[in-house]
Ligand SMILES: *[C@@H]1O[C@H](CO)[C@@H](O)[C@H](O)[C@H]1NC(C)=O
């Protein structure tokens with residue numbers, strides 16, 4: 001009976017869709033650790049139950065930020081492992097081994113949009129594209145040194161360079177945040193200018209150290225993993241200090 005079969009398939013796909021909208025449950029510390037390890041950025045709701053404040057809002061938010069996997073943990077004994085004493089929505093990321101919490105006992109009027117914003121700001125990856133939203137998360141990180149890939153989206157080696165440096169980034173967890181600055185965006189002309197560059201000069205690689213507010217450019221040439229690694233190592237050994245900084249516009253005498 002093709003009709004009955006069709007109905008049957010329809011019903012099962014509706015059930016599947018409903019199931020998909022429920023967040024996976026993590027039942028112990030091992031589950032939580034495995035989930036955190038499964039992606040560069042994840043979000044976990046540590047909640048009393050599915051009726052709790054924050055659950056509906058989290059489910060709604062997660063639908064809008066599909067790039068970040070989310071789950072819930074309703075087992076209170078596990079919370080202490082993450083220094084949580086009350087309900088929280090927590091983001092874990094690998095790029096700087098960071099945990100960022102929304103304490104639900106303090107965030108009284110949290111809506112899905114607020115959670116979406118929290119995720120977008122804190123979605124720092126092994127290589128993060130710089131924009132007004134990620135800038136907040138980048139500058140809030142304890143890691144104050146940025147390895148910058150300055151490249152024009154749409155140029156022929158853009159994707160390859162992004163992947164190459166993204167693959168190098170895990171070696172420098174806690175030391176550098178790798179940041180992609182798309183030179184093809186008008187809004188990025190200012191930061192490019194800070195390095196003394198124009199879009200036609202790209203791709204280039206630079207380091208920005210927020211602690212000393214100092215910047216360096218890797219000399220022109222092939223942007224290979226080896227050269228960028230050596231650039232990072234030179235910085236960490238303190239050997240870049242004597243190197244000429246990226247040209248600044250000569251200051252006019254006042
Ligand atoms: C946690 O337990 C629930 C219900 O017992 C189960 O459906 C779920 O798959 C478990 N989660 C994990 C990650 O094993």
Ligand SMILES: *[C@@H]1O[C@H](CO)[C@@H](O)[C@H](O)[C@H]1NC(C)=O
Pocket residue numbers: 081082083099
């Ligand atoms: C929890 O807090 C303690 C003391 O403040 C700290 O040593 C520990 O690293 C924290 N654990 C996590 C997972 O943040």
